[in-house]
Amino acid sequence: TQLLEQSPQFLSIQEGENLTVYCNSSSVFSSLQWYRQEPGEGPVLLVTVVTGGEVKKLKRLTFQFGDARKDSSLHITAAQPGDTGLYLCAGRDNFNKFYFGSGTKLNVKP
């Protein structure tokens, strides 16, 4: 059982569409990070959120940390083929242990 559950697991959309990926847990995290991983590469950090209710924007990507710091979402506006990849959320708990979510595989078709 994953401590961090991501949904959906797979997402295939057309270029220009919007999408939201969710990361949920029953545990509280002191911080949460989102990564994107491309085939054959290691994950690359997109953002870190540390405050409950925090919203961060990175160009077309909007990240939100839940008020209770148990969940997060990643919203992509007007998706592009370059957004294709595996999106991973990762949380650090109060014991400083790091957990990764199950991942969402996104495919954006031109």
Added chain:
Amino acid sequence: KAGVTQTPRYLIKTRGQQVTLSCSPISGHRSVSWYQQTPGQGLQFLFEYFSETQRNKGNFPGRFSGRQFSNSRSEMNVSTLELGDSALYLCASSLWAYDLNTEAFFGQGTRLTVV
């Protein structure tokens, strides 16, 4: 600056053998973490080292071990390999171990296949 370097990139081993993987962190980074990534289990935390000391350990059997040297380079060792150990092993380096905002930079990984 140079990124995180993992060697080797690919490795094929036989069941029962042991293997050592190497990770050179970004210059100046003192924290190194190791992860196992498989299609079924996703990314799972193995252990984290900071200043040559293991600070955190995931839920893996004792066959998995690691160490960090004074120059921050790290190695992980897997003994008595099993088929289920086949995975992408990723190393991540960061400046500090306990800063919530610290960014972890990942290497490209070592793809281990056990036959």
